[in-house]
Amino acid sequence: MANADVIAAIATAPGQAGVGVIRVSGPSLQDFASRIAGGGGAPRPRHARHSRFVDGQGEVIDEGLLIYFQGPASFTGEDVVELQGHGSDAALRLLLARCLELGARLAQPGEFTLRAFFNHKIDLAQAEAVADLIAAESTAAVRSALRSLTGQFSRQVHALVERLVELRLRIEGCIDFADEAVDFLEQTDIRATLTGLRDAVDRLTGSAAQGLLLRSGCRTVLIGAPNVGKSSLLNAITEEDHALVTDIPGTTRDLIRASVFIEGVPYHMVDTAGIRETADVIEQAGIERTWQAVEQADLALVVADIRNGLTEGDRQLLSRLPQDMPREVVYNKADLASADQRARAGTVVSAVSGEGIPELKRHLLQMAGWNPGTEPVFLARERHRAALSQARFHLETALEVADSFELLAEELRLAQNALSDITGEFSSDDLLGEIFSRFCIGK
Amino acid sequence: MQFPKKFDVIVVGGGHAGTEAALASARSGCETLLLTHSLETLGQMSCNPSIGGIGKGHLVKEIDAMGGVMALAADAAGIQFRILNSRKGPAVRATRAQADRVLYRQYIRHALENQPRLTLFQQPVDDLIVHAGQVRGVVTQMGLRFEAPSVVLTAGTFLSGLMHVGLEQNPGGRAGDPPAVALAHKLRELSLPAGRLKTGTPPRLDGRTIDYEKMGVQPGDEPVPVFSFIGNADQHPKQVPCWITHTTEKTHDIIRAGLDRSPLFTGVIEGVGPRYCPSIEDKIHRFSDKASHQIFLEPEGLSTHEIYPNGISTSLPFDVQWALVRSIPGLEQAHILRPGYAIEYDYYDPRALKASLETKAIGGLFFAGQINGTTGYEEAAAQGLLAGINAARHSHGLEAWWPKRDEAYLGVLVDDLVTRGVTEPYRMFTSRAEYRLQLREDNADLRLTEQGRKLGLVSDERWHAFENKREKVEMEIQRLRSTWLRAGQVSVPEALRVFGQPLERDHSLLELLRRPHTRYADLMSLSGTPPDESLAPDAADQVEVQVKYEGYIARQQEEVARHRDQEHLLIPDNMDYARVRGLSREVEQLLTRHRPQTVGQASRIAGVTPAAVALLLVHLRRSTAPILQEPRSA
């Protein structure tokens, strides 16, 4: 990028102990580096140098390491300077102010990544992964972001594309070189290959879904009659007091939201107004909002008082939930229940004693489809998942039309197009090139 | 001397590109001059005596749909016709004909000589007259000057042509014809980006010395296919078969022993040859594990014994050719009438052309055919047609016209050429067309004839035949939609015959025809289903294909529509890519070099990433109100 200006930003999260890092990027930073370190000549690329960072008057602001990366061999492809200071907020701010004094401007969020992208240091998928890395809120997400960054997801998609191309080149060979004495199919079982491809897409979709879950989390709504303990349950699950708990039915009139990580998966919980017939306008409005929250949720916890069991109202509630929404009836106030009442209930908890809460959390993970450790998890984007689902659709259709080569070829082309949204283009020239290198064409 | 008559369009070269260009230009109303080395070689097939094939047949039908001559000539000269891919689906089905060389040439020459507004003249062109970036005319070998505001150059393999047999070389445009050297030098002076390509041809055999008993026979199809939309099988001359034999291990040994004198393997030939049309020495070298290669023996005509052995194109020395031919079953006693050879020639990087085939550098100068890096008669003829149309339009100050990728193989061809360029001689394949399902041979007329009519290329006769067919097809589809077959109306055996299962409820005929295994002809064999007047076979086929493929075509149309915005977003001629924020230097240079006309073209240039396209779109949207290309008006 020609004539880009110098940008600077604090690269570490605020309030963290230990080291604080400021990152600076621009077309030429040698002078900048030597000035902020109070002289000492031009820095050596890729060497950490112990430095005293000084302000305009030569006063020392902080002490730490200066690392200079010479473009294009840097993260952004431009010159990059990293200043590692002691990390107190105040010191970092002073250091940043000094950078601005030296001609840098404050970077926009994601601007480093953007420059890296524009300078072809990373591709689109990687750029998105970096953005995710920055936004990653939980440790599991960080690990997954790292994996995606090193291209594991891309690698698996590429492997899939390779298998698809292998089939395509045989089919296209049969079509375009029908008058050649070449056996393009060579024992290829078209249906078996298609089934194998479809299953591979399914497996990848599974891991992508896990990644998506890590990234965007699971929206969970708590519903039920008033006073069964929804708000208390929210507090118990999140281990904080988000919701006002009283024994006056109808206390929660507005939605209360709180997020909690369960094994690294973010759950966005919504506590709602209890649902009952009421003349109170405010409470009515709350109930309406409850149904809106239900519509936006990924799964629902229907809370019941264990002593009353599942009431007629609860049954109605359950039937009003969107059909395919995962749901669970949670019987609360176990501490007050008789053995009999317990025996009749399913999932039993007590918001007060904490009984059943760990089990409920595990169950929440299951309901969201979290399935750790089976497959590598990618921090996939919604668009990745959409692309995979497109590809699957076309592979499935390909199975249906496999008798007609030109329709089969069309579905395969579209399946590959879908995957190209993740990996990048593949042209008909590339396909022909593969055919020519593999088969003896030409009379 | 200054030639007294002034022309609107001058076409240089009387090959397949040149003849279609001259005819299209004259038909669309321009005074046109066709200048060529020799009137005897008008419409000459330099290599194998066949027209069409997969992808190529599609081009022939498109040329025909727009009033071109190639399909008509093939019908008049075809001595064996086949439909390839007949069972793989209507979109990839393709017509191919063996042509009698002499009859083909005669037909073309007759068409040229009887075309109003077309003047023929035999003289090599040595020079172009260029003033202020505009072409003004040409100068021939004897110093004759011809003037016109548009010039179409279709010099084929002739520009600095160099022929190789073994390690011997001779200048030539093809065997028996002189090269165009002076013109090639002149063109190199114009500093258009040029390169060298190579192609080859097999030795020709005397049929009287061939033992056909040892070979397989390959007859033509019955009923005999027809190329032109306005042609019929009665126009075909007598039909003859082709023959099939193969190379042997002995053939391969002979070839291997001769590789040290191969111009290809000793590095004498520098031009790049086509990978899909390799010489026999190349095939044996690259696929050494193949014990045998198939050879088709194709008759060159009805009035000659000459045979074209398809599959042994070679530039090995003549003694090796002689021995290798005689190692092939049935050819033990074969006499070679003409040696095989390879030819290297100048071509011009087609990325220096607009989609109209006008050079970007010199106004009014159009290039068509093999000089654009393509190979094949059909590819050449298709470009000739397009260049002829646009040269004529240019001379009248009209906007250029060209079909898009979703409209015609011609659109795919020209877009591939001008946006991607070539790395080897370019041949059409159906896999190059992403909208293959809608670019069929059978609907080439429905796709293009109306446009051809608007451009002034389509005769009244063709137009009326076309309108009649189109109307019949539409009416029949309408009728199928509104005619119902009652469940009780069809006996179970009849239903099993036509549908493979009993008819459980009432259906419209259209619904029934949509079923994959139900054929139109079978459906019409049930009582109460046929129209009052039965449809002509081509109209019936059209009805069937349209109904069966409706869903797929609709989907492709959606895909086309999704890309249309980007596809047709024009990039200003004076675009400064340095000002597009975020573009890498490489992409900036690429785009500056290519100067694509639309964002769609830019997106197909190798090395232009989707991200770069996004940046380009952002820039264009910001800096100018988007100019969407007008729907073509002609």
Ligand SMILES: Cc1cc2nc3c(=O)[nH]c(=O)nc-3n(C[C@H](O)[C@H](O)[C@H](O)COP(=O)(O)OP(=O)(O)OC[C@H]3O[C@@H](n4cnc5c(N)ncnc54)[C@H](O)[C@@H]3O)c2cc1C
């Ligand atoms: C040896 C050989 C092998 C080939 N092998 C194959 C093959 O295997 N498969 C395939 O598809 N195609 C093959 N071809 C290519 C095929 O012949 C061409 O693609 C096709 O003929 C190109 O058409 P054109 O109109 O561009 O040029 P041509 O058919 O070459 O016609 C050029 C015309 O221009 C005239 N001309 C040239 N320069 C001048 C001038 N300065 N002044 C006046 N007239 C001039 C020539 O006399 C000629 O009439 C081969 C060609 C050759 C020569």
Ligand SMILES: Nc1nc2c(ncn2[C@@H]2O[C@H](COP(=O)(O)OP(=O)(O)O)[C@@H](O)[C@H]2O)c(=O)[nH]1
């Ligand atoms: N003993 C006992 N009391 C509970 C439990 N959960 C909620 N409560 C009490 O039930 C009353 C209603 O609780 P709240 O969370 O406000 O119910 P909500 O209306 O469903 O949100 C409060 O007085 C809570 O203290 C529980 O598990 N055990």
Ligand SMILES: [Mg+2]
């Ligand atoms: Mg509450």
